[in-house]
Amino acid sequence: MQIRTERLSLRPLDAGDLEPLASMMDDPEVCRFIGDGRPRSRERVERTIRFAEGLWRGRGFGPFAIERADRFLGVCLLVPIACSGMDPSDFDARGPEIEIGYWIAREAWGQGYAPEAARAVLRWAMSDSGAALERVIAVTHPAHERSQRVLERIGMRRVGETDAYYDTTTSLYTTPDARGS
Ligand SMILES: CC(C)(COP(=O)(O)OP(=O)(O)OC[C@H]1O[C@@H](n2cnc3c(N)ncnc32)[C@H](O)[C@@H]1OP(=O)(O)O)[C@@H](O)C(=O)NCCC(=O)NCCS
Incomplete structure (x- = not known):
């Protein structure tokens, strides 16, 4: 399973990505607007990878590693997504x-990689030959304008603010053909 874009290659995240992923998630700037805003331990990154592998096996979709020329x-x-009131690390309950x-x-920030990857993943997610999902949503920290611009650039529609996910207030976006929030 591989998606190619003009510059990028996307494939299921797996255990071979542990080192670069753990190093990226050890950066406070990367984690600032994710979850509790703290860098993630290696053990937590290992759990994320196990979750990813389980999702790909069980549902046929999951997190993609983004690479450019094998980097x-x-x-x-x-x-x-984890709804509020749910333990987000209880992946089975999500x-x-x-x-x-x-x-x-x-x-690698500021080079358009996030919109390029997300646009391709969204297209694959909604297509019959991909994950055939009817609707995909996204949530960001309300102050995370950089991420919100990525969502707008890939054609997602802003719904408003919600407390429905991750036990916090987030800005909610949805794929445009969805009705309601
Ligand atoms: C948010 C994030 C995914 C954006 O990814 P990206 O590949 O840098 O996206 P872009 O290249 O489209 O840049 C986004 C904006 O940052 C600006 N930018 C330019 N250079 C930059 C730099 N050196 N550092 C940061 N941002 C920069 C871009 O100009 C762009 O602004 P614009 O939309 O007004 O043009 C990335 O910053 C990131 O991974 N952050 C940490 C994780 C995170 O917060 N994820 C989202 C959780 S909701």
Whole structure:
């Protein structure tokens, strides 16, 4: 399973990505607007990778590693979202909504990689030959304008602010053909 874009190659995240992913998620700037805003331990990154591998096996979609010429640049997530009141690390309890997200290594910011990857993953997610999802959502920290611009650039529609996910207030976006929030 591989998606190619003009500059990027996207494939299922797996255990071979542990080193670059752990190094990226050890950066406070990368984690500032993700979850509790703290860098992620190696053990937590290992759990994320196990979750990714399980999703790909069980559902046929999951987080993608983003590479350019075999260099790891980050991750484009396509995962069940954690509703408020749910333990986000209880991956089996997540859903039913599917969210898209992206984590790019800091040295690769500002080159349009997140929108290029997310646009391709979204197209694949909604197509019959891909994951055939009817709707994909995304949430960001309300102050995370850089991420919101990525979502707008890939054609997602802003719904408004919500407390429905991750036990916090987020800005909610959805794929445009969805009705309601
Ligand atoms: C948010 C994020 C995914 C954006 O990815 P990206 O590949 O840098 O996206 P872009 O290249 O389109 O840049 C986004 C904006 O940052 C600006 N930017 C330019 N150079 C930059 C730099 N050196 N550093 C940061 N931002 C820069 C871009 O101009 C662009 O602004 P614009 O939309 O007004 O043109 C990336 O910063 C990131 O991974 N952050 C940490 C993880 C995160 O917060 N993920 C989102 C969780 S909701």
